[in-house]
Amino acid sequence: MDDDGSRISPTAHYTGQTWVQHAMSDPSLATPEGRLLYTGLRPIHWTLTLLGQPTLDGFLLARHRTIDAYLTEAIEDGSVSQVIELACGLSPRGLRFHRRYGDRITYIEGDLPHMAALKRQKLEQAGSLDENHRVVVLDALADEGPNSLAALTSAMDPNRGTALVTEGLINYFDQSTAEAMFSRFAGALAQFPNGMYLTDLYLNRVTNAPLIRAFSGVLSVFVRGSVYTFYPSTEAAENALVGAGFSFASVGSAADHPASATAKRDPGASLVWIARATTSSTN
Numbered sequence: 066m067d068d069d070g071s072r073i074s075p076t077a078h079y080t081g082q083t084w085v086q087h088a089m090s091d092p093s094l095a096t097p098e099g100r101l102l103y104t105g106l107r108p109i110h111w112t113l114t115l116l117g118q119p120t121l122d123g124f125l126l127a128r129h130r131t132i133d134a135y136l137t138e139a140i141e142d143g144s145v146s147q148v149i150e151l152a153c154g155l156s157p158r159g160l161r162f163h164r165r166y167g168d169r170i171t172y173i174e175g176d177l178p179h180m181a182a183l184k185r186q187k188l189e190q191a192g193s194l195d196e197n198h199r200v201v202v203l204d205a206l207a208d209e210g211p212n213s214l215a216a217l218t219s220a221m222d223p224n225r226g227t228a229l230v231t232e233g234l235i236n237y238f239d240q241s242t243a244e245a246m247f248s249r250f251a252g253a254l255a256q257f258p259n260g261m262y263l264t265d266l267y268l269n270r271v272t273n274a275p276l277i278r279a280f281s282g283v284l285s286v287f288v289r290g291s292v293y294t295f296y297p298s299t300e301a302a303e304n305a306l307v308g309a310g311f312s313f314a315s316v317g318s319a320a321d322h323p324a325s326a327t328a329k330r331d332p333g334a335s336l337v338w339i340a341r342a343t344t345s346s347t348n
């Protein structure tokens with residue numbers, strides 16, 4: 066993971082291509098790097114699938130679809146009409162939700178400078194950007210300053226329910242950095258009548274299985290850094306989120322969510338947990 070944003074991590078290209086391959090994205094969000102990586106890793110994917118082992122596609126699809134389902138539910142029930150997708154990478158969620166909900170929602174995507182510039186260019190090509198769909202430079206680690214979440218949320222409508230989404234971000238940081246992020250996120254969401262945070266998480270209990278440990282090792286090489294797993298249980302993750310300032314937190318396996326659909330046949334789906342934490346009194 067490139068903390069300084071000086072170059073774009075290969076994982077963002079890979080996940081971007083995964084969404085395109087599974088018809089969840091617009092071809093304009095594809096990149097040559099993503100195509101190359103995705104094609105290059107296909108033999109490993111096919112081998113793992115034949116052996117009944119977890120695949121990258123399995124866990125990526127499970128987490129993306131489950132987050133989509135929670136976000137859809139909150140938009141449909143009226144509790145959320147502003148969305149911030151932080152560390153958006155080449156995620157197609159903003160594009161899809163903007164096409165679906167138009168001016169019913171404001172969707173703001175944020176990432177480090179190089180990725181934000183690339184995403185803006187790609188979404189312009191897709192014809193999606195307007196006053197209800199924007200891309201901004203946003204640093205998940207900044208407490209203050211122009212690229213901080215605090216600066217962004219203070220300029221948003223304080224009377225509208227707001228969701229913050231991170232996907233594929235938290236587990237690239239150590240526990241204290243991740244928990245500082247949770248506090249930052251809870252603080253920023255607290256100013257809205259409903260604040261909801263959605264993220265994927267990886268628990269450390271699964272890493273006891275040798276094959277899963279091998280899978281995590283491959284993933285670490287792939288992301289050129291460590292993948293941290295620090296909560297032994299869903300309860301521990303929920304307690305951490307509440308300890309960081311959320312009023313309610315629920316963490317569940319993506320494989321148990323109906324939205325995972327066919328992805329749950331891949332054991333990769335059971336390696337991903339989705340956290341939903343709120344700052345409002347209504348859960």
Ligand SMILES: C[S@@+](CC[C@H](N)C(=O)[O-])C[C@H]1O[C@@H](n2cnc3c(N)ncnc32)[C@H](O)[C@@H]1O
Pocket residue numbers: 066067068073074076077080081151152153154155156175176177180203204205206231232233234
């Ligand atoms: C694994 S990619 C995931 C992209 C996207 N969420 C997805 O699921 O397709 C991780 C993303 O996190 C972004 N990132 C890393 N550190 C960040 C930070 N401090 N603030 C904001 N974004 C960050 C990277 O630029 C990259 O786009």
